Amino acid sequence: MYFCIRDDDTNFFTTPDDLEHAYGEISRWGPVSLAIIPFCRPGTNRAVPEHVRDRLSIHPLHKNRSLVEYLRDGIAQGRFEAMLHGFHHDEEHGKPEFAEGSDLARRVMDGRKYLEDLLGASIRVFVPPHNTIGRQGLRALARVGLHLGGVAGLRGGWPLTSLKTWLLWSRLYHWRKSGGLGIPWILDLKDHYEIAGNAVTPRSSLQRNEMIFDHALTKDGVFCAATHYWELDMPSLESGALTVGEQLRKLIARAQSDSRVTWRSVGEIVSTGIPKV
Ligand SMILES: [Zn+2]
Structure with missing residues (x-):
């Protein structure tokens, strides 16, 4: 089985x-895949400092020189993926940026x-802001050969006329019906792949x-822990005294202690030859 960590919201701030x-x-134990915002507009994003929240100004990543250098080094060392x-x-x-819109292809490109x-890195995966994507957004990322961090599903733009859509839908339906949790496979939508994220946040349950x-x-599938650097110190609502970061470390400990688990970056897992359904 493959294990990866996806962290959302690295930005100018x-x-x-x-x-x-x-x-x-x-x-230093294994790669962390960072979903990075190129030109951050604060809006409702809870990752930005409170004093800029709700603003509509635009903040390009390159204006934060020390962060750019840190990311370049970390990516070159294999500690981070962009x-x-x-x-x-x-x-x-x-509304969520990639829910709909006419210039999503340009934005992705x-x-x-x-x-x-x-950053001197190649990018293989697109993670939609607010975990929301629609038909146009999905087409935009597929057109440039990116894969999706997350699962779009029927509401998020899977083509309703495609047989593949319904085969996947049926497989997931039966998996859930038989008590299956999460989505343990990389999904093959023909023009791109999708990898589900399992939220590790204040609201998530470690037990689940x-x-x-x-x-x-x-x-023998895949588990992707999806979290945010900015809430790792927050307490979990369901898991008693554990912080979000402690939950994440418990999952990492499992991955490290089991010889059946291989820890890779999200992009490597999605784009290399591991079996897809
Ligand atoms: Zn985000």
Whole structure:
């Protein structure tokens, strides 16, 4: 089975200390895949400092020189992977950036090129802001050969006229019906792949994530922990005294102690030859 860590929201306001505090140690054990915002517009994004929240100003990543250097070094050392997390992340109209819109293809193309040039890295995965994507967004990322961090599903743009859509839908339906948790497979939508994220947040349950992890193990599949560096110190609502970061470390400990588990970056797992359904 494969294990990976996806972290969303690295942006102009992120400091190297934020990432070092969250992943300094962890990223020396295995790669952490960062979903990065190229031109952050604060809006409702809880990752930005409170004093800029709700603003509609735009903050390009390259203006934070120390962060860019930190990311370039970390990526070169294999500690981090860069993924694309929207273009602005938040919009003036308040709806999720990639839910709909006529210029999503341009945003995906320009955002990817900007990050690749700035960070000296190739980008393989797109993570939609607010975990929301629609038909146009899905087409935009497939057109440039990116894969999806997350599962779009019927509401998020899977083509309703495609046989593949219904085969996948049926497989997931039967998996759930038989008590299966999470989505232990990389999904093959023909023009791109999708990898489900398992939320590790204040609202998530460690016990449930451990069960999903075990189900993925029985399928020799994949478990992707999806979290945010900015909430790792927060207490979990369901798991008593554990912080979000402690939950994450428990899952990492499982991955490290089981010889059947291989820890890789999200992009490597999605784009290499592991079996897809
Ligand atoms: Zn985000």
